[in-house]
Amino acid sequence: MDDADFLASYDPRAYDPVAVTVDVVALTIRDGALAVLLVRRGHPPFAGQWALPGGFVVADGEDLPDAAVRELGEETGLAAGDGALARVHLEQLGTYGAPGRDPRMRIVSVAYLAFAPELPDPAAGGDAADAAWTPVADLRLTETGAQPPGTTRKLAFDHARILADGLERARAKLEYTPLATAFCAAEFTIPDLRAVYEAVWGEELHAGNFHRKVLSVPGFVAGTGGTSDAPGRRGGPRPRLYRAGDARLLHPALLRPGREDEVR
Amino acid sequence: MDDADFLASYDPRAYDPVAVTVDVVALTIRDGALAVLLVRRGHPPFAGQWALPGGFVVADGEDLPDAAVRELGEETGLAAGDGALARVHLEQLGTYGAPGRDPRMRIVSVAYLAFAPELPDPAAGGDAADAAWTPVADLRLTETGAQPPGTTRKLAFDHARILADGLERARAKLEYTPLATAFCAAEFTIPDLRAVYEAVWGEELHAGNFHRKVLSVPGFVAGTGGTSDAPGRRGGPRPRLYRAGDARLLHPALLRPGREDEVR
DNA sequence: GTAATAGTGTCTCTAAGACATTATTGT
DNA sequence: ACAATAATGTCTTAGAGACACTATTAC
Incomplete structure (x- = not known):
């Protein structure tokens, strides 16, 4: 047959x-x-x-x-x-x-x-x-x-x-992929991106360290040269604008804080 | 209705x-x-x-x-x-x-x-x-x-x-889970475990660094106190025997070498 | 002896995180 | 002036990787 x-x-x-x-x-x-x-x-x-x-x-x-x-x-x-x-x-x-x-x-x-x-x-x-x-x-x-x-x-x-x-998949993927940019508009600021991480992980992140970390990962974000017009904020300088970069994996990864206890 | x-x-x-x-x-x-x-x-x-x-x-x-x-x-x-x-x-x-x-x-x-x-x-x-x-x-x-x-x-x-x-899933899971022990018998040696990583990743790993790394991850392996009877090896001391530990995630992870290029 | 291997020690460099500092905005 | 925030700098410490070294086995 x-x-x-x-x-x-x-x-x-x-x-x-x-x-x-x-x-x-x-x-x-x-x-x-x-x-x-x-x-x-x-x-x-x-x-x-x-x-x-x-x-x-x-x-x-x-x-x-x-x-x-x-x-x-x-x-x-x-x-x-x-x-x-x-x-x-x-x-x-x-x-x-x-x-x-x-x-x-x-x-x-x-x-x-x-x-x-x-x-x-x-x-x-x-x-x-x-x-x-x-x-x-x-x-x-x-x-x-x-x-x-x-x-x-x-x-x-x-x-x-x-x-x-x-939810667990989303939380994990924020660590090693630039997925957080998918929650943002085409142009966004580093504080915008940090807000995404904080909302998904349910934890506050240190603003200064987060900022430096994001910029240190090759291809995560790319600067546009512009600055936000900062509507509705409570003061502070205008944050710079970024677009999603060309990286598909974050290296090194942004690991969630305090996960040592969840290991067993 | x-x-x-x-x-x-x-x-x-x-x-x-x-x-x-x-x-x-x-x-x-x-x-x-x-x-x-x-x-x-x-x-x-x-x-x-x-x-x-x-x-x-x-x-x-x-x-x-x-x-x-x-x-x-x-x-x-x-x-x-x-x-x-x-x-x-x-x-x-x-x-x-x-x-x-x-x-x-x-x-x-x-x-x-x-x-x-x-x-x-x-x-x-x-x-x-x-x-x-x-x-x-x-x-x-x-x-x-x-x-x-x-x-x-x-x-x-x-x-x-x-x-x-x-295959890609298996390679990735070796990084952050103790999955490699699932390829081993109930008792195994660190060189046995390294052979699993090398077979799945298709890369040779540095024996000394791998050894120290595995022992440094909490709960990855647990020593039995025994030593292998070492059949068919080409010389060297008898390696110690281990069992799988109680960790379900490896922290810190064992990252694959040389993945920076695959990022984009 | 010689070669191969297990296991440990040492050094360097990267990166994470805590914390401080400066500059720029809204109120 | 004051508070909040963006962005950068400094310091400490953990960890990855390169390399060296010793001890133990097969041949």
Whole structure:
């Protein structure tokens, strides 16, 4: 039997049904805090609860990253050809396929991680009853969370786990890639960049050391020669403007402070 | 409509068929070289060509890592309850779902990465006509490879890409995790560990500096007090024996030498 | 003996971090 | 004037890497 014979006799529907979906962990910085795009589900299961944007992959011809971009565009109201979506950094996060994670049927979900500069407020689209950028600090990400009840939101499906994995990935990638620039506008200042690191890592960084460190990494940032016009600051000289450099890895890396204890 | 109504009216087969498979990049050290487990396909498509071990996920109730272990066991002839398989480190590598990657239908494949100490020669099982540990140096992993033809093997599907991604993941994880100990027997020497690093990174390391570095990382290795009986070596004192320590991250990390150029 | 190897010591240079200092802005 | 901040300078210490050296084994 050669390939052609095999294809002719092959019936894909003979297999048990497994559906493939794409979920997106879209992160941005809003008001100095790390925020994730969430939608309120309009249909069962988990109707009314908040969840990551996502949906079924179109079986015929849609690549997985394309599906992720499509889902992101549906929830933010941005078209794929729009410049704002083109600036979004997208990478695969992982695949979640435990039996029972969706009550309807066996669903394997490929999660993507998106990093974006400040985007417009989302417009609910598709199946979503609502959509909003939500500070991650307002979310309960562990079963044993110690947050005060009422102020936290629990996510549908296993999306709390997916989001937690995405946050850890983001925190780690800030260390050894210039990913932080993906959260900034095309031109930014070193203090802007430091604000991104502080929001994602949840720690204050020493301004002087951070400044010198960023400039010492080859290709991290490139000066434009201009200076910020400094709106809304509380004094001090005008910071210089930079663009993202051509480095794809930071060498040496910017390591998170105080991680010796988390090692075991 | 509540959840129960929705489930009753839901027909999973109404969706376009997408099949989910699991492929395994199983790495080990054989004769001092990094080797990957490959099977020769017994059926179309790509009958007769070498490929990564893998297969369809059982839709009803099999978790994805379980499917990966099952596929690995089928090809190596090791039972899941066997101690050898229990020592294998398994982690998800990524998911590959480009349309057309399989000529039969839309197939989304979840790839897993397995690290094992020296395992027995595989026994062909399942659909495989043959199975073998193959040194990765004998494989053509890029389309524009400069290897001499005839000495290289080309893999089926997009498995060359999956393997290349797995190798890069392995090389990176040696830097900041104690993963190298997963390639060693329960007790090993520092030179054994150095041989793992050299095989995976493809570079010779300075023996003295490596030794001091490994011992300086808290929790990387723990001494047993014993010494190797040193069979087959070419002279020198008996090296001391160690076991894997309790660290899950190496701090500080063991960085690969000479990566400054690959940064842009 | 000779060669190879395990393990340790020493030196240099880079880089991280704590801290100080100067200059420039808003209030 | 005062507070806040950008940007740079100084000092200490940890760590990576080059190299040397001793001790122990196989041949």
